[in-house]
Amino acid sequence: MNYANFPLDKRMPLPSADAEKGEDFIDIERLLGMAARQVKVVAVCAVIGLFLGVIYLQTTPKQYMSVASVLIDEGLNKVVDDISAASVTMQTDAALLSQIEIINSARLASVVVDKLKLDQNQDFMNPPQSALAKGIGFLRGVIGYFRSNSADEIPGMENVDAATREAMKKEASHDYAVLKLQNEVQAQRNGRSYVIAIGYQSPNPALATAITKAYSDAYLADQLNASFDATERAAVWLQGRLAELRESSQKASMAVETFRAEHGLSANSDGQLMSDKQLADLNAQLIVAQADTARASARYQQYKAIVDSGSDNAFNDSAIASDQPASSVITTLKTRYLTIAKRLQDVSANYGADHPQAVALAKEKADVSAQIFGELKQLTENYRNEYEVAQTRETALRQKIADAAGKSSIDNQSQVKLRDLNQQATALTTLYQTFLSRYEEASQQQSFPVGKVRIISDATMPLSAAGPRTSKVLALFLVLGVLLGAGFGGLNEFNERFFRTGDDIRDRVGLKFLGYLPTIGG
Structure with a gap:
């Protein structure tokens, strides 16, 4: 027998909320019925989600990750420790976190930007973006345009000559490249080891490799320079102290001999007066x-x-x-x-x-x-x-x-x-x-300054893309489609004005159910 949907007269009184609150249990059969009725909506939304996922994968450029590993090696500078009395402490977690902060510092990023001229590299400054990212960027640009008088004007440049304006734009471009590199470079500790992985992800695998290699080299050079600078500062300080101590020592020895002569305190070879x-x-x-x-x-x-x-x-x-x-x-x-x-x-x-x-x-x-x-x-x-x-x-x-x-x-x-x-x-x-x-x-x-860092794994050209992962993206869009379909199905169920079963008439209207009528007219 076919069940027909009967539209309700909007003037008919609906059961009150207090009557519905009387049902203090979950009707599994009813929920299954709702799911069966909305399965097409959920399926359509899931298909749409998969379709959008495919579109996202097709419009999103592949990202390539290059990684270099550096070791904070305390035994590397043993040749220096043999001649230095300075105490050497093992790197703690805090010390390793400090090394990661050095890698993420603006100074190191500026060195890499200057070395590779990244502020002039369009693959770095304006990499290809996905359609979603372009849309978000367009919206941000529109909002930024309406917030300021000019989208391209740098504040404070109205009364500046062309040469200075160009220099300021180059400086701003350089600062932007440094900030961008700081935000995009990745540095993290491998487990509980003393190894720090430095990585960079880019649509251009050669650029990712070059940046990662430049970063590891810059970090190694920074450690050597830091060791050299510390030693140089110590040498300068020691030189000043040596001059003071030499003068003080000579004065003290002279005071001993003067006092001995004034008081006739001559002594024999054994030191006896x-x-x-x-x-x-x-x-x-x-x-x-x-x-x-x-x-x-x-x-x-x-x-x-x-x-x-x-x-x-x-x-x-x-x-x-x-x-x-x-x-x-x-x-x-x-x-x-x-x-x-x-x-x-x-x-x-x-x-x-x-x-x-x-x-x-x-x-x-x-x-x-x-x-x-x-x-x-x-x-x-x-x-x-x-x-x-x-x-x-x-x-x-x-x-x-x-x-x-x-x-x-x-x-x-x-x-x-x-x-x-x-x-x-x-x-x-x-x-x-x-x-x-x-x-x-x-x-x-x-x-011969020796640092405590060595590269144990140099940056290599990535052979496969690190992202986006097809399976993860499709699974994510599928889940989003299913959730969206479930939302639409729920709205359909709770907003409909029809009786579907005899129980609905008895429970919600309070009248006797006489029976079902077949669908007439095909």
Whole structure:
């Protein structure tokens, strides 16, 4: 049986929104019916979308992508690091992002524009565009024309002569080329590596290759120039500091020698002050003098005691004197004394003590004893003199030590200042030598600057187009066509004024459904 569409009288009351809100469920069957009724609309829109996609592909010029890869290589400048004490840190994510910003900088883009004269290259300045891009550009041009008095006039050039106007136009064209190149060049990091890919896309594959190669070369040259400039600035700064340090070091050394001369702080080869050495020598001499004084005093007291005991004990005490090196006379007298004493004993025993010979021997014995006592007194006097000399020498040494100690104390106080001056001079000399070494290293490095970048994949001529991709474009336009068709179908469903089923009459009008009528008149 055929279902007929019955137009509704616009004066018939429609069900209220509150009645429709009572349906709190989705009617799948109804949705499928709507989809079945609008499938032709969706299909037509999908076909139109595919047709538009084909037109877009036919009117859009193919784009060719050329890519070069550069490596931020920390080990490349090892030959420089061997002579440079500057610390080298591994490139972090932030450092790599900084390198990408350098690639995208206006300065690098300007170098490439100047090298390839891109501001005079029509393939770069005005590349072929798709119909869609031309339409958008036309609309922008119209809007821009109505916004300004003249579409081609540069502001501020009304009162400028022709030569200046031409120069300003060239400068504006150059700036536009730089800005365009900045926006179109692509630089990105490959994963988590230290490799940065530099790419450029153009309808002209030769131009894309030339720009990519020029960009990678310009970036490599920029890194070398940056290394050279940094080394040159460091060398200039070091040279200035070296002159200051040389002068400061010389002044410090001169101050040390002047202070040493003013205070008499002469030193031996071991760095010991002469006053300290002299004091040490005097102390050693004092120890010897004290020992000599003690020895002379003991000897003098011993002989003085012998003399004080009188001449009666002279012979008995002469045994002590005979042990001394200077007592040869006493020894001779003692021998003579013993000989006389023995003869006296023999004569007295044979002839009696009153015998004239015994009396003569007794007198001779007394004379020899007196001579021994006289020698002892002479030795005592000599030893007293030696004792006094030793005592005088010891006293003199003590005075010298006191004087030397005072001078040494003063010298030690001056030595503190001298040591401070010496430390300053040594520190300045060491610093000067360090800076001199760094300056020599910087001068050597300046003669062969080595960057941290190398090209690991040079730009090559692309053999196939990078875009537009036929499958992706057609799929996109197909999806857009289907969505557009679904939109039109939805509008048809919600704007129609017909009853299509008996349920529509019962639900929306509230009347009984009597039945369907066949389509009349073909």
